[in-house]
Amino acid sequence: MTGGNGFIGSHVVDLLHEQGFDVGIIDIVAPDAEWNGGRRAEQFLCDVATAEAEAIVADYRPSLVFHLAARASVADSIADPFTDANTTMVGLIRMLEGARKAGAHRLIYSSSAAVYGDPTDGLPLAEERPLLPKSPYAVSKLAGELYLEVYAKLYGLGFAALRYANVYGPRQGLTGEGGVVAIFGKGLVTGAPLQLNGDGEHTRDYIFVKDVARANFLAAQSTVSGRFNVSTGVQTSNLELISLLETASGVKAEVRRLPERPGDIRFSALSPDKAERTFGFTAEMPLEVGLSQTLTWMRESGRFG
Numbered sequence: 001m002t003g004g005n006g007f008i009g010s011h012v013v014d015l016l017h018e019q020g021f022d023v024g025i026i027d028i029v030a031p032d033a034e035w036n037g038g039r040r041a042e043q044f045l046c047d048v049a050t051a052e053a054e055a056i057v058a059d060y061r062p063s064l065v066f067h068l069a070a071r072a073s074v075a076d077s078i079a080d081p082f083t084d085a086n087t088t089m090v091g092l093i094r095m096l097e098g099a100r101k102a103g104a105h106r107l108i109y110s111s112s113a114a115v116y117g118d119p120t121d122g123l124p125l126a127e128e129r130p131l132l133p134k135s136p137y138a139v140s141k142l143a144g145e146l147y148l149e150v151y152a153k154l155y156g157l158g159f160a161a162l163r164y165a166n167v168y169g170p171r172q173g174l175t176g177e178g179g180v181v182a183i184f185g186k187g188l189v190t191g192a193p194l195q196l197n198g199d200g201e202h203t204r205d206y207i208f209v210k211d212v213a214r215a216n217f218l219a220a221q222s223t224v225s226g227r228f229n230v231s232t233g234v235q236t237s238n239l240e241l242i243s244l245l246e247t248a249s250g251v252k253a254e255v256r257r258l259p260e261r262p263g264d265i266r267f268s269a270l271s272p273d274k275a276e277r278t279f280g281f282t283a284e285m286p287l288e289v290g291l292s293q294t295l296t297w298m299r300e301s302g303r304f305g
């Protein structure tokens with residue numbers, strides 16, 4: 001597994017442990033002491049885009065590779081497209097080569113809703129919609145999906161490219177992709193005003209991180225290769241999200257209105273049907289319960305001031 005010390009990856013590791021799997025983690029940052037207490041995972045502190053990382057996978061001989069390491073930020077990819085491409089594309093090729101040499105049968109890849117660009121019609125988007133990436137991050141993720149298809153054809157390596165909608169939940173940082181719940185949640189936990197860009201009608205498809213971990217697990221059990229949305233199909237506007245967070249926290253938010261950010265996607269939702277049909281995944285966590293669990297973690301972790 002790569003990126004196993006990050007937000008989503010750490011929940012995938014938890015689930016794999018619960019299911020009795022041994023896990024080796026390649027990550028560029030050391031494991032978080034709070035999340036990793038008592039874990040049996042073997043740690044390899046290493047950049048995924050290196051020959052060393054490829055050799056680690058080839059020697060470890062996993063039957064399955066979960067590849068989550070990336071610089072999960074659209075803004076960072078625009079500021080520094082070289083690092084983005086190196087981590088996401090070269091990193092994936094290293095893992096594909098490592099997996100092939102190890103004789104692994106399947107690679108589960110973290111892709112993103114960003115590959116669709118920002119169509120506002122025909123929501124929720126199904127997988128066959130045209131792909132119109134709008135950032136280096138999205139181009140790298142899409143290139144990754146194509147590499148997976150090529151390795152499946154060349155070497156028979158099975159894969160699932162999982163296009164996550166907006167993931168939220170405990171352990172999320174403030175800077176990564178789709179961090180709006182963490183950002184608004186921090187405001188409510190610390191009593192700081194919430195900065196709302198635009199009219200509040202922008203929508204996103206929020207999916208709880210433990211549902212995403214379960215999608216990874218189910219996709220790994222399947223023998224079908226392909227690209228799958230990991231989503232709820234439900235749109236929630238920023239104003240609705242703030243209201244749900246207020247209810248979950250019992251705190252009335254002070255909202256400061258800011259101008260709309262140029263390039264912000266207005267409406268977003270991904271159809272969950274293909275993942276349900278193919279490997280039986282459905283998101284289970286009701287948004288209000290997931291938000292409440294997230295706020296509890298934010299308060300108890302003491303990381304947000």
Ligand SMILES: NC(=O)c1ccc[n+]([C@@H]2O[C@H](COP(=O)([O-])OP(=O)(O)OC[C@H]3O[C@@H](n4cnc5c(N)ncnc54)[C@H](O)[C@@H]3O)[C@@H](O)[C@H]2O)c1
Pocket residue numbers: 002003004005006007008009026027028029046047048049067068069070071072073087091110111112113163164165166167168173176177178179
């Ligand atoms: N959070 C979301 O809403 C979301 C949405 C769509 C896709 N994704 C994708 O899901 C995956 C996990 O994202 P996350 O939200 O958990 O982000 P995260 O930043 O918490 O986790 C990414 C992990 O990858 C590691 N990493 C980064 N560069 C590395 C490198 N060069 N070598 C080794 N490890 C490296 C980081 O240290 C971190 O532990 C990413 O591929 C991301 O693009 C996330």
